[in-house]
Amino acid sequence: MAEADASIFAAIPAVEEREAADAAALDALLLGARAPFVIRGLVKDWPLVQAGLTSSRAARDYLLARARPVPFSVSLGQPGKDGRLFYDAAMEMNFREARGKLADIFGGMDANEGRTDAPAIYLGSISVPAHFTTVGAENTIDLGTREPIISLWIGTPTRIAAHNDFPDNLACCAAGRRRFTLFPPEQFANLYLGPIDNTPAGRAVSMVDFHAPDFAAHPRFTDALAAAQVAELEPGDALFIPSMWWHHVEGLAPFNILMNYWWRDTPRWLGQPQDALNHAILSIRDLPAEDKAIWRALFDHYVFDSSTAVTAHIPEGGRGILDPLDPAAAGRLRSFLLRTLSK
Incomplete structure (x- = not known):
């Protein structure tokens, strides 16, 4: 995957790092939090993290052994591209959607690992309870009274355009490496958002290519960069992303797994x-x-x-x-x- 122009992002400050020795400390950090923070090693003892530290194949085998016999949705990028799942010139998606058995999808990852012309293979927002048996119970975080939605994001090197989500988000790197570039909610105008109804994954995304920003076409992106923060996660690290913060997400390793927890502090019966x-x-x-x-x-x-x-x-x-x-x-x-x- 092509690397970003380092000179553009070198000045972006790192997201603040915090510590949480136990569930009570984590709850105190999350309670009312309105800014992102990283907790290094929060989930380092997860079996999935330990499998990933052994090898990509071990992490895939761990998930395969616990996969339910249900179809998995997968996004397939164009071969030989840089992993950016985005629009094409006609504002159609530059990837296709498919459904299949997890074993077959992982087989495609095995067959393409190490190839320079490999397509991006990405399983996004996979419900852990619906698709796996014991993964959620074996790899868990005590979030107190919160009732989170738990999802897995699995893929080869990919770039996901900056977007935001309404719920709060605790994103845990289980395998590989992830880079998040984050922006406060009020930066939306400086990110040059695309359509609301025609989106790669249900949320409006920034039209700026973070690896090759066109400052002539997107001059206010310099203001967004001035407000940005960056977090690079290793296996076992966690990032808290507050509600409505914009985040551009990159999978940097040949194989990457993220498990995230979404929740709302407001009742679920309220509208969207x-x-x-x-x-x-x-x-x-x-x-x-x-x-x-x-x-x-x-x-x-x-x-x-x-x-x-x-x-x-x-x-x-x-x-x-x-x-x-x-x-x-x-x-x-x-x-x-x-x-x-x-x-």
Whole structure:
């Protein structure tokens, strides 16, 4: 995989490193955290990490022995490219999706290992409980009362464009090496985001090639770099990525495994903000400017600047969804939205 221009990234500061001697210390670090941090060796004792330190084949054998008999989704890049899973010139994906047995997919990795013209092979966001028997139980982190989604990311050398996620994320390097380049949430305009609906993996991504930035086409990317942080993970290291932080991810070794934990501090019965953004594009963005100004003020009133003054004049018991939401009220609102959107 082609290396980035070192002169561009040499000045990027490293993500802060922290320590967590036990579950209580980790919980204290995560509680309310709004900036990324690295914990070296957090999962160094995982059996999967130990297998990967033995060899790539040992790590693959470990997973194969615990794989469920279900299809696995895999992304296949173009042979001889640099592992960047992105768009082509026509804004179609430059990789294809396939499904198959994990043994066959790993067989393809075995057959291509060491070849300079090998295609990128990447299994992204593989649900650990749905695809493996004991992997989650044997390689675990005590996250207290959090109820995370646990996923595996497995692949040859790859580059995943900068994107963000709504949940908090604890990303653990189980095999190989990973480089994360991170940016605060407010840097979105300086990352030159692509389409919202046509994306490589469900989230809008930066259109900047981090290995060869075109500063003429993307001049504000220099401002993004000024706010960037970088983390390089070895097997056993973990990186906390707060909600909405942008991250560009590179698998640097011939074979790489990452296990990550996603969770929300807000209840799961609340809606997805991305859905609200999509609906606002559908219903508000193309209105006349005068109408958009009215709706902006209404959103500020009811959503962004909401306070007790919004409902003080309404009798208690009659405020509907203007009261704080609970699971029942959220369910009624979701049902109402589904009915209205289906008309």
